[in-house]
Amino acid sequence: MLALVDGNNFYCSCERVFQPRLKNRPVVVLSNNDGCAIARSDEAKALGIKMGAPWFKIRHLEEEAGLVALSANFALYGDMSDRMMTLAAGLGHMQEVYSIDESFIDLSGIPGDLVRRARTIRRRIHQWIGIPTCIGIGPTKTLAKLANAIAKSAERKPGSYPAHHAQICHLGACSPQELQALLQATEVGDVWGVGRKIGAQLRAQGVHTALDLQRMSPAAAKAGWSVVLEKTVRELNGVPCIEFEDEPPAKQQIACTRSFGQPITELHDLQEAITEFACRAAEKLRKQRSHTGQIMAFIRTSPFREKDPQYSRSASIPLPTPTSDSAHITQAANAILKHIYRPGFKYAKAGVMLMDLQPATRQQLTLDLDNDMPENRTRLMQAMDEVNQRFGRGTLHLASAGTAGRHRAWSMKQERLSSGFTTDWGGLLCVNNDLLP
Ligand SMILES: [Mg+2]
Missing domain, CATH: 3.30.1490.100 (DNA polymerase, Y-family, little finger domain)
Structure with missing residues (x-):
C-alpha cells in the first residue's frame, strides 16, 4: 500500500498559521511580481476565483468580498514544507517528496489499522505545524492520488462522496462494490495523469468516469493514446506501474x-x-x-x-x-x-x-x-x-x-509579502499584549 499526504491549499494554509485573521476569509497567493492567483483558500474558490486568475481581474473582490491577496513567500512555504514532510515521513518506511506539498509514503509491511495510523499523523501535522492535510491510501500511486482527491472532495463538497471518506480515504480497504461506486462518481479528467486534453478525447469516445477508464483494455489505451495511459489503466486496476522514487532523479538541465x-x-x-x-x-x-x-x-x-x-x-x-x-x-x-x-x-x-x-x-x-x-x-x-x-x-x-537587496532596480514586485516567520529572526511573529488573556 501507498499513501499520498497532501497539504490543503498549501500556500494559503502556511500564511494562515501565522496570521489567524486570514481564517474563514477568502485568501489568494499571487505569483511572482504579484501577477496572478497561484493558490486559493476554499472561501476564495467559492467566490469563483479560478487558478491562474490575473490579479487585476479579481482585485475588485478586495472591497466587495473581503478578499485578501498576498505575494508568494516561497522562503516560508519551503520551510513549512520541510517540516510537514518530516512529520509525514513517520507514516511509513520510505518517502518520495513529489512536490512542495505532496509526498508518497510506502506503507508496505506496516501492521495494524492504516486509517487510524493516517489519522494520527494527520492530527500531528495539524497540531505541531498548523497545516491541514488530506491522506489517500491505495495499492498504486494512481489509486493513492485518487483516494486523496476523494478525501479532499468529501471534506470540501459534502455530498460529492460518502462523508466517511473525508480527510482520509483508504481505497485498499473498500469492498469491490464500494470501490466501483467511488470510481463511477469520479470524472475521468480527475484521474492522475489524464489531464484536460486527453480527458476530452476520452469523453468523446464514451469514457466518462474513472470506472470507464478502469474497464478499458490496456492494449486499447496504448493503441489509442500512449504507454502513459496504458499504465494509468493498469494502475487503476491495482497493478503498480509507476515506480516509487525515494531519490528524485538528477535533473538534465x-x-x-x-x-x-x-x-x-x-x-x-x-x-x-x-x-x-x-x-x-x-x-x-x-x-x-x-x-x-x-x-x-x-x-x-x-x-x-x-x-x-x-x-x-x-x-x-x-x-x-x-x-x-x-x-x-x-x-x-x-x-x-x-x-x-x-x-x-x-x-x-x-x-x-x-x-x-x-x-x-x-x-x-x-x-x-x-x-x-x-x-x-x-x-x-x-x-x-x-x-x-x-x-x-x-x-x-x-x-x-x-x-541593494530588495531595492535593486530589477527586483521582484512583492507588495503584499508576509514576514519570514520561520526563516528570519527579524520576521518572528509578534504577539500583541492586548490580545493575551
Ligand atoms: Mg495540495
Missing part, C-alpha cells in the same frame, strides 16, 4: 528565469540580475552534485507591451572545464549577456540555463597554473551554501549581484 518588478534598460542592472540567477542555478546544481558543461543566458522585452520596440536574444557557450562554481558560471553568463545586450530596449525578463549536466564525481581537469586548486574552490562553494542555508539566502553572495 537547471534554469533560473524571472520577470523583473519593472522594465530595466541598463546593462549594469541586467548584470546584477544575471549574476543572481546564475548563482541560484549553481546552488541547485551543487545540491544535486552535478557539474555543467554549457551555459545559456537570455534577455527579452515584454511581448505584452506591444508599443515598445521588441528584442529577444539568447546565446550559449561551452565551458572549458565543467564546473559548479558560482563565480565561473556567473562569469560565463555575464560574457553572454555582454554579447547579446543592446541598449535602448526595456527589458522585462532574463534567465540562465545550465545544460550538459554531469556527475560532479567525474571531472576532467586541465593544468591551470593561474587558478586556485579546484578542491579549494569546492570547499569555498560548500562554505557559501552552508552560510546561506543557515543565515538565509543572499547572506553571502557575489558582489556583481548588487548590494
Whole structure:
C-alpha cells in the first residue's frame, strides 16, 4: 500500500498559521511580481476565483468580498514544507517528496489499522505545524492520488462522496462494490495523469468516469493514446506501474528565469540580475552534485507591451572545464549577456540555463597554473551554501549581484509579502499584549 499526504491549499494554509485573521476569509497567493492567483483558500474558490486568475481581474473582490491577496513567500512555504514532510515521513518506511506539498509514503509491511495510523499523523501535522492535510491510501500511486482527491472532495463538497471518506480515504480497504461506486462518481479528467486534453478525447469516445477508464483494455489505451495511459489503466486496476522514487532523479538541465518588478534598460542592472540567477542555478546544481558543461543566458522585452520596440536574444557557450562554481558560471553568463545586450530596449525578463549536466564525481581537469586548486574552490562553494542555508539566502553572495537587496532596480514586485516567520529572526511573529488573556 501507498499513501499520498497532501497539504490543503498549501500556500494559503502556511500564511494562515501565522496570521489567524486570514481564517474563514477568502485568501489568494499571487505569483511572482504579484501577477496572478497561484493558490486559493476554499472561501476564495467559492467566490469563483479560478487558478491562474490575473490579479487585476479579481482585485475588485478586495472591497466587495473581503478578499485578501498576498505575494508568494516561497522562503516560508519551503520551510513549512520541510517540516510537514518530516512529520509525514513517520507514516511509513520510505518517502518520495513529489512536490512542495505532496509526498508518497510506502506503507508496505506496516501492521495494524492504516486509517487510524493516517489519522494520527494527520492530527500531528495539524497540531505541531498548523497545516491541514488530506491522506489517500491505495495499492498504486494512481489509486493513492485518487483516494486523496476523494478525501479532499468529501471534506470540501459534502455530498460529492460518502462523508466517511473525508480527510482520509483508504481505497485498499473498500469492498469491490464500494470501490466501483467511488470510481463511477469520479470524472475521468480527475484521474492522475489524464489531464484536460486527453480527458476530452476520452469523453468523446464514451469514457466518462474513472470506472470507464478502469474497464478499458490496456492494449486499447496504448493503441489509442500512449504507454502513459496504458499504465494509468493498469494502475487503476491495482497493478503498480509507476515506480516509487525515494531519490528524485538528477535533473538534465537547471534554469533560473524571472520577470523583473519593472522594465530595466541598463546593462549594469541586467548584470546584477544575471549574476543572481546564475548563482541560484549553481546552488541547485551543487545540491544535486552535478557539474555543467554549457551555459545559456537570455534577455527579452515584454511581448505584452506591444508599443515598445521588441528584442529577444539568447546565446550559449561551452565551458572549458565543467564546473559548479558560482563565480565561473556567473562569469560565463555575464560574457553572454555582454554579447547579446543592446541598449535602448526595456527589458522585462532574463534567465540562465545550465545544460550538459554531469556527475560532479567525474571531472576532467586541465593544468591551470593561474587558478586556485579546484578542491579549494569546492570547499569555498560548500562554505557559501552552508552560510546561506543557515543565515538565509543572499547572506553571502557575489558582489556583481548588487548590494541593494530588495531595492535593486530589477527586483521582484512583492507588495503584499508576509514576514519570514520561520526563516528570519527579524520576521518572528509578534504577539500583541492586548490580545493575551
Ligand atoms: Mg495540495
